[in-house]
Amino acid sequence: MISHLTSLVKTTGFVYLTPGIIVMWIIGLTLIYLAIKKEYEPLLLLPIGFGILLANLPLSGLMTPGEGLLWKFYEYGIHWEIIPPIIFLGIGAFTDFGPLLANPRLIFLGAGAQAGVYLTFFTAHAMGFDIMEAATIGIIGGADGPTTIFLASKLAPQLLGACAVAAYSYMAMVPIIQPPIMRLMTTEAERKIRMTKGRKVSKQEKLLFPIVSTFLIILLVPASAPLISMLMLGNLFRESGVVERLKHAAQNELMNIVTIFLGVPIGATMNAEAFLQPKVVFIFVLGLCAFMISTATGILLAKLMNLFSSKKINPLLGAAGVSAVPMAARVVHKVGTEADKKNYLLMYAMGPNVAGVIGTVIAAGIFLTLLTS
Amino acid sequence: MATEVLAPLPGKIIRINIEPNATVVEDLEIMVIEAMKMETPIYAPCDGVIEKMLKKEGDEVEEDDLLALIG
Structure with missing residues (x-):
């Protein structure tokens, strides 16, 4: 009788619980709490948090290769590179590249803010991360979730969960992380600079933009093709004006569906053995540094451009070069209005902001080309 | 001479x-x-x-649209 009872108990997960598993539950529940209570990127942190709980239930087999449900989501969604490009299709469908075309020189700010990616790459490598892992950590500085996931799945799948959570957490914290750096690096007078109006962008230009950029970027950095192609296809849907239904589906239904299948398996990659390592702490610290450096270099580049140009740029715009769209642009606007409440920087900041998305994809493409050939 | 109030950015008047x-x-x-x-x-x-108030709540405006005249 007793032996039957013990064997029955052994079929339950309770006997396999470890302190590490309990810690992971706490992490998962914390993310769920932050998503619900603080609304930190709830669309992603909620499913990621739940995925963490699921991956840390012993004997569930949800992540067993070839069998587990979440493993299949991961394998066919993320490992096969399907979901991040589909998310980019949606981003393309709702992104207006008009502000970028109106002030083309602001593209440079989107590039300048990628400096954090490369600086962190070298720092992480110097600290002992292998070159693939270092690149994956560096890309967090671009503050772009799908790109981080895309690169991590190719270069360092073992870090995917931690890097994705770091990227999305920092994106949620843009309004907390960026303003102190922005205030520190600019003077009151600089923050008051009002931008001169950009030129009017014609419909044809907006229509040509996705086509021309596809050719240009993919010919230049072929490895960026999966993300750039979908981003620009989505944008072509938008600007063509004739496929309203496809544009709508890409940015709403399709995007929502894949978001579900993205978050849960990312959380599920974070089991106790893989996640509870000192390494993960470094990922979060380095990722934060990458993001802060990117903010700073964007601002510095704007100041540098002001030395050579009579049409002054408000250096706050440089901070929008990280690709957290549109949070970074909103933060620029807010910090700008603190100095001059009638300074409307929002739409100007959208220029470097959308350039930052493209910049981060190109940075990821360069890593892929150099590190996997 | 009335002063024009122009929309500084595109959006919706809420x-x-x-x-x-x-x-x-x-x-x-x-x-x-x-x-x-x-x-x-x-x-x-x-x-x-x-x-004069040229727009009403709910209107979509483009950048530089005339919103109101102040005399």
Whole structure:
């Protein structure tokens, strides 16, 4: 009788619980709490948090290769590179590249803010991360979730969960992380600079933009093709004006569906053995540094451009070069209005902001080309 | 000569705080435009009386659209 009872108990997960598993539950529940209570990127942190709980239930087999449900989501969604490009299709469908075309020189700010990616790459490598892992950590500085996931799945799948959570957490914290750096690096007078109006962008230009950029970027950095192609296809849907239904589906239904299948398996990659390592702490610290450096270099580049140009740029715009769209642009606007409440920087900041998305994809493409050939 | 109040950015007017013929002082918030899911207040550029209000709540505006005239 007793032996039957013990064997029955052994079929339950309770006997396999470890302190590490309990810690992971706490992490998962914390993310769920932050998503619900603080609304930190709830669309992603909620499913990621739940995925963490699921991956840390012993004997569930949800992540067993070839069998587990979440493993299949991961394998066919993320490992096969399907979901991040589909998310980019949606981003393309709702992104207006008009502000970028109106002030083309602001593209440079989107590039300048990628400096954090490369600086962190070298720092992480110097600290002992292998070159693939270092690149994956560096890309967090671009503050772009799908790109981080895309690169991590190719270069360092073992870090995917931690890097994705770091990227999305920092994106949620843009309004907390960026303003102190922005205030520190600019003077009151600089923050008051009002931008001169950009030129009017014609419909044809907006229509040509996705086509021309596809050719240009993919010919230049072929490895960026999966993300750039979908981003620009989505944008072509938008600007063509004739496929309203496809544009709508890409940015709403399709995007929502894949978001579900993205978050849960990312959380599920974070089991106790893989996640509870000192390494993960470094990922979060380095990722934060990458993001802060990117903010700073964007601002510095704007100041540098002001030395050579009579049409002054408000250096706050440089901070929008990280690709957290549109949070970074909103933060620029807010910090700008603190100095001059009638300074409307929002739409100007959208220029470097959308350039930052493209910049981060190109940075990821360069890593892929150099590190996997 | 009336002073024009132009939309500083494209978006949707979600709130208008004043009636035509109301007296305004410089920097008074006269309306709120929502753009990129963020509320942006529009302030009176000068003292005066609202001669004309050309938009109503819910209107979509483009950059530089004429919103109101202050005389």
